[in-house]
Amino acid sequence: MSVDKQAQYDLLIINAEVFDGSGSKSFYQDVAINDDKIIAIGSLNNATAKTIFDASGLVLAPGFIDVHTHDDLELIRNPQMMAKISQGITTVIIGNCGISASPYTLLDVPPDPINLLGTQEEFNFASLNDYINTFSEVKPSVNVAALVGHTALRAQVMDNLDRAANPVEISLMKTKLRIALQQGAKGLSSGLAYHNASCAPAAELEELAAELNAFNAIYTTHLRTEFDGIIDALDEAFTLGRHANVPVVISHLKCAGKQNWGRSRDVISHIENAQQHQHIACDCYPYNASSSTLDLKQVTADFKIFITWSMSHSEMAGQSLADIAQQWDISLMAAAERLQPAGAVYHGIYEADVRNIIKFPTTMIGSDGLPCDPHPHPRLWGAFPRVLGHYSRDHNLLPLGQAIHKMTGLSATEFMLEQRGFIKEGYFADLVLFDPKTIKDCANFVSPFEVSTGIKQVWVNGQSSYQEGIGTNKSAEQRAGRFLSHNSTQVSG
Ligand SMILES: [Zn+2]
Structure with missing residues (x-):
């Protein structure tokens, strides 16, 4: 690495094998950055830069996008976001x-599974704008x-929550959703498997x-x-998508x-038809393991269930059910109860x-990592390197370029993250x-x-924002995350 203060570029990364996020083959070109943008890609060996990074033997990819997180309060609580940045993740949904x-005004102890996000006193965001303001102060x-x-x-x-919403309640929810969309939310999510949403009929979701x-x-x-009814559950989601004329994830x-083991081919072909x-x-x-709150509907002797935490019997956590x-x-x-x-x-x-x-x-x-869990599923710290190392390199499940595409270009396209997800x-x-020979999830x-690693x-x-063996930036001035508002505007963090 060399430093030249009078240079053309802020940063020049040379000799890397570049995967641009599109899923196509890699190429060997230099990548130049000024300020927050990629401004040149090519043979730039005569160029000057304040910092030149020789990346021989390494892969350069777009920053990974974790499309499935529960990091809402973790971003505020622990803005260094070590679990994510150490995997190469640069954006979380x-x-x-x-x-x-947000938008969430808490009246009481958070109901299941909102309690996965944090404790009662952490919920302070009546509007998405409130959240964005705090995000900008904390600067994750x-x-x-x-x-x-x-x-x-x-x-x-x-x-x-043990019933369908009535028309007045639906109208109130629609207003809250509309305001959040105006303030930059990307969309609506549901968790219909959970008790506190399962009484919502399809019509309630369709109205929203x-x-x-x-x-x-x-x-x-x-x-x-x-579980057994997955095809009907998929159809419910597809029907909503068609009626509302919106993409479904x-x-x-x-x-x-x-x-249901072995049904993935049927499920995938059902999705392909739709x-x-x-x-x-x-x-x-x-x-091949999932994690959430302890759900009585999922209690079975068919496979191991490991208890990660318990509010009523914390001394029993860390053992199997x-x-x-x-x-x-x-x-x-009875034990689960x-x-x-x-x-x-x-x-x-x-x-x-x-x-x-x-x-x-x-x-x-998407990691689906649970940052509040005292003994979290290892996906929180390892999901992305595991795809690249364990599945792509060690088990030849898919080529490296395709694996990268699934965490970069595809994700930015589906979630409409403008000018992100590709090296362009x-x-x-x-x-x-990263080093394609050594990348490995260790969690x-x-x-x-x-x-x-x-x-x-x-x-x-x-x-x-992160260097192996050194870690991540400690102070807010050094951190560079931004809130990515829908409909183009970017609120800097
Ligand atoms: Zn879920």
């Missing part, structure tokens, strides 16, 4: 699965774009989704079920429950299904440099907080 920290390391959660809307206007098209916004959904696509008529994409995390039930000498279900509220990892997905879904061309990568002249300089189910350097909006 918040507000997934029906739960968002990564960019963010926001969805509005259906369950969060319900929790603010309904006295009881009618707001989306005017804002060119999208609908993302944690399906009503990922199926969240963390999977075939859950032992009796894609003939409407725009559909999906995301997934690259593991079966071991806890044995110690208490009660049934699995006694542990409530609680969090769990469910080792209940078939590996061949995980692989089929990762390979499916319209699948994006004029695009924002969100970049990651696992026993040690979930391990930093991945092989991510050498990360730039966010042209600012050096």
Whole structure:
């Protein structure tokens, strides 16, 4: 690395193997950055730059986009965002699965699963603008774009979530959603599998989704079920997408429950048929275990359920549900009830299904990491390097360029992140440099907080934001994340 203060460029990255995010073959060219933009790509060996970075032997890719996160409050709580920036992630999408920290006025203890985001006193964002203002003060390391959660809307206007919303409540929810869309939200998310949204009929969602098209916004959904009834649940989401004339993203696509193992081919072909008529994409995390709050509907002896936390019996966390039930000498279900509220990892997905879904061309990568969990699923710290190392390099599941496309260009296109997700002249300089020979997720189910290896350097909006072995920027002045508002304007952070 050399430094020249009178130079043409702020930063010049030379000799890298460049994957531009489109999924096409790599090329060897130099990439020049001024301020926050990529301004030249070519043979620039005669150019001068304040900083020249020799990236021989390394891959240069667009910064990764984590399309499925629950980082709403984590961005404010821990703005360094080490779990994400250390994976090469430069943008996160918040507000997934029906739960968002804004717009949200909390009246009480957050209901399940909004409690996954944080504690009661952390919910201070009655409007998305309130959130954006705090984001801009705190200045996290990564960019963010926001969805509005259906369950969060319900929790603010309904006295009881065990029923459908009435017309007055729907009207109040529509107003809150519309204002958030005006303030820059990307779309609406739902989490219909969760008890506090499952009483919402399709018609309730369709009324809300009618707001989306005017804002060119999208609908993302944690399906009503990922178990036996998954085809009907997909159809419910597709019908909404057609009626509202909006793109649909199926969240963390999977075939859950032992009796559904091996159904991924049927599920994918069902999606492909529907894609003939409407725009559909999906995301997934690259593991054969899921994680969420401890759901009594998912209690089974078919596979291991690991308890990550329990509010009522914190001393039992860190053990399997079966071991806890044995110690208490009660049934699995009785133990699950006694542990409530609680969090769990469910080792209940078939590996061949995980692989089929990762390979499916319209699948994006999203971590679904749970940053508040005291013993989180390793996807929080490892999802992106795991796709590149474990699945692409070690298991030859898909070529590296395609793997990168699923976390960059495809994601930016589906979530309409303007001038991001590709290495192109004029695009924002969100970049990651990694070693394709050594990249590896190190977080696992026993040690979930391990930093991945092989991510050498990360730039966010042209600012050096992470270096392997050194870490991430500590002060707000050094951090460069921005709130990515829908409809073009970018609020700098
Ligand atoms: Zn979900």
